[in-house]
Amino acid sequence: MLARFTLTNVANLIEQELENALGHARPVATLLTQVIVDPADPAFAQPSKPVGPLYSEVEARRLSAAHGWAVVPEGAAWRRVVPSPMPQEIPDLSVIRLLLVKGVVVICAGGGGVPVIRQPDGSLTGVEAVIDKDHASRLLAQGIGANALLMLTDVDGVQQDFGAPSALRIPKLTATAAKAMALPAGSMAPKVAAGLEFVHGGGLIAGIGRMEDAAAILEGAAGTLISI
Numbered sequence: 001m002l003a004r005f006t007l008t009n010v011a012n013l014i015e016q017e018l019e020n021a022l023g024h025a026r027p028v029a030t031l032l033t034q035v036i037v038d039p040a041d042p043a044f045a046q047p048s049k050p051v052g053p054l055y056s057e058v059e060a061r062r063l064s065a066a067h068g069w070a071v072v073p074e075g076a077a078w079r080r081v082v083p084s085p086m087p088q089e090i091p092d093l094s095v096i097r098l099l100l101v102k103g104v105v106v107i108c109a110g111g112g113g114v115p116v117i118r119q120p121d122g123s124l125t126g127v128e129a130v131i132d133k134d135h136a137s138r139l140l141a142q143g144i145g146a147n148a149l150l151m152l153t154d155v156d157g158v159q160q161d162f163g164a165p166s167a168l169r170i171p172k173l174t175a176t177a178a179k180a181m182a183l184p185a186g187s188m189a190p191k192v193a194a195g196l197e198f199v200h201g202g203g204l205i206a207g208i209g210r211m212e213d214a215a216a217i218l219e220g221a222a223g224t225l226i227s228i
């Protein structure tokens, strides 16, 4: 619920900035997007996504006992972890398509979307989880038939020797080269996996890089382009 409020606030900032940048010439809409996950997803048995503040070990263990939270060490501190299941379906895709056809710029699937499961009677109910936002974006891009999927972040692309002084951006990354890299779960690995899945499914461009380089990434002049 807290994540939902945070995402709504972030989306509101993006909406304002986009409207201003577009000179209010195009309508911009934010959608709180439900994303269906599978209750049998193995991720539910293995919470892995850190959320919320840092705790001391004593406090983390107390909260774990009181609320049934899964907690893990992170560096010198402890954090709560929740399941990170794969997104299966975006039930509001038809609404998103309707808005796009009318020329509306749609901001949606923020933070991976609001995770829900479909009950046997067809109704949707919320679950405690954080869906990986790169996979949710990939599912959305495929669902609207997008030509390009850009995953814009705080690094200039996928880097060789990441974290070392010799770190270097990789302009074009193939599936084979990506496999040899052992990229970390929860940050760069899902971006590359989502990009590979997008191009495997017929998407034309999957790029990773900085927000300010978005146009240049599309032209192959910045960031990392993922290829099969």
Ligand SMILES: Nc1ncnc2c1ncn2[C@@H]1O[C@H](COP(=O)(O)OP(=O)(O)O)[C@@H](O)[C@H]1O
Residues within 6 Å of the ligand: 152, 153, 154, 155, 157, 158, 159, 160, 161, 162, 183, 184, 186, 187, 188
């Ligand atoms: N080989 C790598 N090249 C570049 N960044 C990497 C690499 N391995 C891990 N990262 C990390 O991936 C992060 C981007 O992923 P993420 O934290 O999910 O960002 P965001 O929330 O902006 O999508 C970078 O800030 C960097 O710390």
Ligand SMILES: NC(=O)OP(=O)(O)O
Residues within 6 Å of the ligand: 111, 112, 130, 131, 132, 133, 134, 186
């Ligand atoms: N949804 C998701 O993957 O969140 P982060 O931005 O914390 O990675």
